[in-house]
Amino acid sequence: MEIDSRSPGFNSSNQSSGRGWRTYLFIVTAIIAVPMLVIFASLLQPFSSAWQHLFDTVLTDYITNSLLLMAGVGVGTLVLGVSAAWLTAMCEFPGRKILSWAFLLPMAMPAYIIAYTYTGILDFSGPLQTALRDTYQWQYGDYYFPEIRSLGGAICMLSLVLYPYVYMLVRVAFLEQSTAVLEASRNLGKKPWQTLFLVALPMARPAIVAGVSLALMETLADYGTVAYFGVSSFTTGIFRTWYGLGELTTAAQLCAFLMLFVFALIIAERWSRQRLRFHHHSAQKKMVRLRLKGWRSALAISVGGLIVFLGFILPATQLAIWASVGWQENINGDFFRLLFNSFSLAAIAAICCLMVAVFLAYTKRAFASRMELGAVAVASLGYAVPGTVIAVGVLIPVAWLDNQIDFLSTTWFDYPTGLLISGTIGLLVFAYLVRFLSVALNTVDSGLTAIKPSIDESARSLGATPSRVLSRIHLPILRTSLLTALLLVFVEVLKELPTTLILRPFNFNTLAVRTYELASDERLVDAALPALAIVIIGLLPVLLITKSILNERFSNE
Amino acid sequence: MNKQLILDKVTVKYDALAAVSDATFSLAEGEIGCLLGPSGCGKTTLLRAIAGFESLSAGSISLHDEYISTPKRTKAPEDRAVGMVFQDFALFPHLNVRDNIGFGLSDFSSGEKTSRVLEMLELVGLVSVADRFPHELSGGQQQRVALARALAPSPQILLLDEPFSNLDAELRTQLAAEIRILLKKNKVTALLVTHDQDEAFAMADKIALLNAGKIVQIDTPYKLYHKPGSLFAADFIGKGTIINVGIDAAGLLGNNLGSLSINALPEDLGNTVKLLVRPDDIAYDESSDTKLPIVSKSFLGPNYLYELALKDGQRVPCLTHSHVDIPVGDELPVRFDLRHVVIFNPD
Numbered sequence: 001m002e003i004d005s006r007s008p009g010f011n012s013s014n015q016s017s018g019r020g021w022r023t024y025l026f027i028v029t030a031i032i033a034v035p036m037l038v039i040f041a042s043l044l045q046p047f048s049s050a051w052q053h054l055f056d057t058v059l060t061d062y063i064t065n066s067l068l069l070m071a072g073v074g075v076g077t078l079v080l081g082v083s084a085a086w087l088t089a090m091c092e093f094p095g096r097k098i099l100s101w102a103f104l105l106p107m108a109m110p111a112y113i114i115a116y117t118y119t120g121i122l123d124f125s126g127p128l129q130t131a132l133r134d135t136y137q138w139q140y141g142d143y144y145f146p147e148i149r150s151l152g153g154a155i156c157m158l159s160l161v162l163y164p165y166v167y168m169l170v171r172v173a174f175l176e177q178s179t180a181v182l183e184a185s186r187n188l189g190k191k192p193w194q195t196l197f198l199v200a201l202p203m204a205r206p207a208i209v210a211g212v213s214l215a216l217m218e219t220l221a222d223y224g225t226v227a228y229f230g231v232s233s234f235t236t237g238i239f240r241t242w243y244g245l246g247e248l249t250t251a252a253q254l255c256a257f258l259m260l261f262v263f264a265l266i267i268a269e270r271w272s273r274q275r276l277r278f279h280h281h282s283a284q285k286k287m288v289r290l291r292l293k294g295w296r297s298a299l300a301i302s303v304g305g306l307i308v309f310l311g312f313i314l315p316a317t318q319l320a321i322w323a324s325v326g327w328q329e330n331i332n333g334d335f336f337r338l339l340f341n342s343f344s345l346a347a348i349a350a351i352c353c354l355m356v357a358v359f360l361a362y363t364k365r366a367f368a369s370r371m372e373l374g375a376v377a378v379a380s381l382g383y384a385v386p387g388t389v390i391a392v393g394v395l396i397p398v399a400w401l402d403n404q405i406d407f408l409s410t411t412w413f414d415y416p417t418g419l420l421i422s423g424t425i426g427l428l429v430f431a432y433l434v435r436f437l438s439v440a441l442n443t444v445d446s447g448l449t450a451i452k453p454s455i456d457e458s459a460r461s462l463g464a465t466p467s468r469v470l471s472r473i474h475l476p477i478l479r480t481s482l483l484t485a486l487l488l489v490f491v492e493v494l495k496e497l498p499t500t501l502i503l504r505p506f507n508f509n510t511l512a513v514r515t516y517e518l519a520s521d522e523r524l525v526d527a528a529l530p531a532l533a534i535v536i537i538g539l540l541p542v543l544l545i546t547k548s549i550l551n552e553r554f555s556n557e
Numbered sequence: 558m559n560k561q562l563i564l565d566k567v568t569v570k571y572d573a574l575a576a577v578s579d580a581t582f583s584l585a586e587g588e589i590g591c592l593l594g595p596s597g598c599g600k601t602t603l604l605r606a607i608a609g610f611e612s613l614s615a616g617s618i619s620l621h622d623e624y625i626s627t628p629k630r631t632k633a634p635e636d637r638a639v640g641m642v643f644q645d646f647a648l649f650p651h652l653n654v655r656d657n658i659g660f661g662l663s664d665f666s667s668g669e670k671t672s673r674v675l676e677m678l679e680l681v682g683l684v685s686v687a688d689r690f691p692h693e694l695s696g697g698q699q700q701r702v703a704l705a706r707a708l709a710p711s712p713q714i715l716l717l718d719e720p721f722s723n724l725d726a727e728l729r730t731q732l733a734a735e736i737r738i739l740l741k742k743n744k745v746t747a748l749l750v751t752h753d754q755d756e757a758f759a760m761a762d763k764i765a766l767l768n769a770g771k772i773v774q775i776d777t778p779y780k781l782y783h784k785p786g787s788l789f790a791a792d793f794i795g796k797g798t799i800i801n802v803g804i805d806a807a808g809l810l811g812n813n814l815g816s817l818s819i820n821a822l823p824e825d826l827g828n829t830v831k832l833l834v835r836p837d838d839i840a841y842d843e844s845s846d847t848k849l850p851i852v853s854k855s856f857l858g859p860n861y862l863y864e865l866a867l868k869d870g871q872r873v874p875c876l877t878h879s880h881v882d883i884p885v886g887d888e889l890p891v892r893f894d895l896r897h898v899v900i901f902n903p904d
Contacts, residue, residue: 178645178647180643180644180645180647181647181648181649181650183608183610183634183641183643183647184641184643184647184648184649184706185649185660186609186610186633186634186635187608187634187635187639187640187641187661187707188635188660188661188706188707188710189635189636189661189663189664189710190635190660190661190663191633191635198660199649202649202651202652203649203650203651205651
């Protein structure tokens with residue numbers, strides 16, 4: 001990241017415009033930080049009697065379950081992600097190229113969708129158990145079958161769809177490892193497999209930690225899976241405290257405690273990304289992959305294939321089968337309304353995120369001082385904050401504001417306004433902005449670092465006006481990044497469940513909400529159509545990443 | 558003398574393309590050799606073949622009387638006692654200096670290991686930074702860690718792949734001289750790869766000059782400079798210009814360049830030859846009647862390097878003290894001092 005670029009961007013020719021720009025930056029950051037501040041401020045409020053109740057009953061469950069969930073998903077994503085990365089980056093076997101992009105497919109599958117799909121497959125009345133009973137003439141109770149709707153089941157489901165985070169980062173780490181370092185280990189007398197454990201894996205450790213941290217952030221943010229499986233965790237607890245007990249403050253305080261976990265993960269992730277710098281070698285020779293032969297090759301193909309099969313192919317096929325049942329009736333006006341709602345909401349949110357991201361990225365580039373960088377960093381923390389927490393943090397101040405407006409309006413004009421802002425699309429979009437801004441910001445930012453300040457300066461010295469620099473140099477270079485940012489936010493919004501569930505306007509349904517509702521009502525077959533729509537759209541960013549993976553520099557002729 | 562390393566007609570192919578062909582070279586125990594050549598000449602390939610990272614298509618490599626590479630069998634890199642200092646040093650980023658140096662000492666007991674690592678740290682003068690990580694070291698320190706790590710298991714030969722290319726120009730020659738002293742003192746047989754003749758001259762007892770995958774000359778630094786065996790060698794080593802010049806049976810050169818002693822001449826000489834003129838072959842002489850017009854000049858600090866035009870327009874270099882300051886366009890009085898010029902038949 002370009003931190004040393006103190007030389008300003010094209011827009012800092014005079015002091016006053018710089019100051020105005022900075023003011024906007026701090027206003028934007030402050031507004032984006034409101035939900036977080038509200039959550040932490042809730043700790044200053046008195047702890048109500050509901051806490052005693054929580055303490056006596058479910059709080060221990062929330063904490064132990066969340067910890068167990070994190071431990072399980074941590075191990076699961078670690079094992080799956082690192083093996084997948086090692087197979088495709090360091091080994092050569094038939095099908096390696098296909099697997100290297102197929103390993104990303106589970107990313108398209110939101111956890112709550114894979115959870116209910118597997119429930120359908122593995123339940124008592126599902127195809128697997130039915131087939132077992134028919135084959136062996138078993139009756140109910142004759143045999144043991146693992147219960148998918150459990151903590152263990154949730155760990156499996158989340159691991160199956162979250163390992164790509166580990167896979168992507170570790171794969172790049174393996175590919176970027178200097179060949180010379182691995183050769184140095186051989187030269188000093190270590191066998192290839194010793195080299196893997198003594199050198200390659202330890203060097204990839206920062207990438208592993210960063211990847212697992214991201215997967216765990218998603219785990220903490222997950223609501224759909226744990227709620228559907230009936231596992232009491234922090235997120236389900238927040239929902240229950242709020243909707244069940246009606247204790248908004250207590251819910252906010254629970255959110256604040258959840259954030260402690262989140263911050264631990266943020267610190268782990270940031271720290272390891274810093275370490276990654278030291279582990280990066282630029283000198284590259286042709287990568288020589290370990291050629292697997294015979295049974296080793298067969299093992300690699302079957303392990304890799306099994307991961308992709310369980311994480312994507314099987315659930316996607318099941319969804320397609322369900323969706324094909326009675327699709328004529330299900331594709332109707334309601335379904336198109338659902339599509340329209342989801343798409344327009346996601347598009348609006350994506351455009352808002354992109355605009356703010358472009359503003360922040362340019363500010364960061366122009367004024368690379370500690371203050372501004374700090375502000376931008378605060379604004380981009382949302383990716384780590386669970387949607388449930390953001391929703392609560394958004395709702396509390398807005399409810400207060402609405403009540404004030406209503407009160408004033410009633411006293412002064414004798415006209416009750418009711419809830420003016422709560423339950424509007426605008427508020428929902430704002431929550432998405434807080435949560436997904438960093439997705440857009442990272443993409444725009446990395447595009448922008450490709451344009452060094454010296455490029456601006458050389459264009460200016462060749463007589464280009466600032467606007468010409470923007471249109472002729474920045475836009476063409478940034479175009480791909482901007483489109484990518486739009487697409488990524490669009491898809492994230494489309495998949496997002498808890499934020500939408502809490503903040504959506506009354507009777508406003510999206511694909512994600514409808515899928516979740518139908519699945520909760522055990523209408524698995526009906527839920528398949530909106531779920532399949534989400535999965536198909538979720539494939540778009542996967543294709544995008546795939547493209548960059550296939551363009552990899554490393555070949556093995 | 559006992560040969561430590563013998564390369565016999567070594568050929569290495571990438572697909573059908575030969576990166577190195579028919580390379581024959583040997584090093585005696587304690588000798589420091591150098592593979593010198595322009596980039597892409599195959600010198601690094603040859604070094605990697607000795608380390609066991611490339612297989613041979615023909616020929617053989619033996620180390621301490623044992624064949625380590627033949628077309629049929631390539632002994633695994635980890636099983637040959639070859640130490641290597643990599644171009645980018647290739648230090649293990651996750652290990653500190655001590656553990657980097659100790660990495661190859663798995664056969665040692667832990668007590669032996671500690672004392673060997675300490676010995677190495679002392680050898681390269683890094684005891685004070687033993688617990689630091691590679692990214693906390695300067696380039697020169699990193700290089701010394703790489704050297705200590707490669708030497709720790711007492712390899713039968715040390716390979717150095719462009720070991721100075723990642724360092725500042727000032728550091729290079731100083732370090733090259735230091736490392737030579739260190740290697741000599743410890744009687745290490747070493748082979749260096751470089752494209753920089755100054756490094757080669759500073760380090761090596763013996764230089765193999767490579768061009769396009771072939772060894773074109775093996776000689777001491779002095780002979781390589783003063784008696785280049787080919788036009789390529791003459792052109793690659795040192796500064797100088799090659800001119801075409803007529804010569805008669807008596808050894809008298811055209812262009813008023815004077816005469817060469819007949820017994821220094823090759824037998825089958827035509828009536829034109831190619832002549833290598835080094836800047837110190839033409840001396841400034843105030844009293845000389847031979848005056849050549851100055852085409853250009855560059856100031857080098859202690860010297861001026863003049864470019865002079867001969868009668869037929871060919872140009873030759875001339876090195877003078879920097880006090881001899883004559884403007885471009887004027888004439889410089891010179892004396893030809895063609896004692897060790899090198900001539901070639903034109904081909």
